[in-house]
Amino acid sequence: MIRIAVCAPSAPITRQDAERVVALAARDYPQIELHVHPQCFASEGHFAGSDELRLAALLECANDPAFDAVWFARGGYGAGRIAEEAITRMDKCADAKMWLGFSDAGYLLGGLYRARIGRPVHAPMLACVRREGGEDAVRRVFDFLSGDEAGVEPSDDGHPRVAFNLMTLAMLCGTPLMPGLARHVVMVEEVSEHLYAVDRLFFHLSAHLGGVAGLRLGRVSDVPDNDRKFGANAEEIARYWCERHAIAFLGAADIGHDSANTLVPFG
């Protein structure tokens, strides 16, 4: 039996989405037991409950030896506010776990990877079920946890790998949550940002990636309309900043804020 705890360190999910994913697991994955923490439905301002509530739920899931994996329910914003204290208070039970999520969950994945606690994995989240084709994204996670690696991002070249939302990784730079990325292939994806903001994030991020094996660009989707064209597309932007900082640009990564988003086990 594979026991997965679901908590929401960022924004809340709906009961309907949770029920749909629980039903999918019950129907098609008898080897999987899904425990959705009630904190996932809490709401306070922007977040799935106060910092204290989200931290407590995360620590309950992390430090409970009954769980094999902690699956983050949804992104949004908020994991970065509690990640440092959560990691400080994790015990030995946390070491044996997989940690799955992406987008705003990257603050936790990055901090956990830096602290060498368990195995962080860039992966679709529970709330992804509501996308078109979202059940496939959820199945990719269940398949992976069941030992089927078909849903893993295919560009593996032998280097250790990490994957992040571009904004999240840019914000991690220089903070106590930022992992060392020397010799890593770094993949980034972005959603709902103007191209000038993508360029600005690369200005910042590329100054912090000395020693990486290279960069791969995931999908940059839902770029808002601007009053004028930026003048370069996302790949051209990535290539430009990689060139300026002598970072190898390795091509595309099959990740993004969509149902096709694949898994990237860190390391």
Added chain:
Amino acid sequence: MIRIAVCAPSAPITRQDAERVVALAARDYPQIELHVHPQCFASEGHFAGSDELRLAALLECANDPAFDAVWFARGGYGAGRIAEEAITRMDKCADAKMWLGFSDAGYLLGGLYRARIGRPVHAPMLACVRREGGEDAVRRVFDFLSGDEAGVEPSDDGHPRVAFNLMTLAMLCGTPLMPGLARHVVMVEEVSEHLYAVDRLFFHLSAHLGGVAGLRLGRVSDVPDNDRKFGANAEEIARYWCERHAIAFLGAADIGHDSANTLVPFG
């Protein structure tokens, strides 16, 4: 005679705005000679001309001994792409100059301050003339360059000071343009960002401000509507992150993306 060169390292301005400010100077400031570089009206994609064109115009203004000050025409985005090379190629003539601007011009102000080239000053820009009350903002700059310090931000407590757009300073952190800010009072302002994004920027920035004398918060204006309330206002956000990183929160700063924006000479 005070000779001011205007160039646009970020986005272009209109001829109408330039003519209005040139006329204002001619009428009311006989001691001021304003030279608006034609590059200010160039347009290529997002920018006031290509990186090469903006860089060349900036260097012309910087290295011309005839000018006492370089006034950045407008923010937007783009100064960070050329700032590092511009600073490398500035000669002795640049040392004697004032550099005035804010918002995206902060990439240059920060880099110039780090390189100890002349005197960077957070100040209204030419394009501010089109705001309601914008002529007053422009006059504040001309008065300051004429020796009248009435338009300087009033909270001076004897510490060296800097002022930045929050996003700009967050993006500067850890890059070759970031000045040392130990013992400085750091002022930040923001415009058109969601409060969750403001919180995220403080998460990042506050991890980089070790050793500052304290932080002052300028105006955080034109916050877009979100699908849910954030749960804290901008001052509460600033206080929270200052508290987490043991940074003294010193109160309000009289700066912002508006006509009341005051001047902050760096240092």
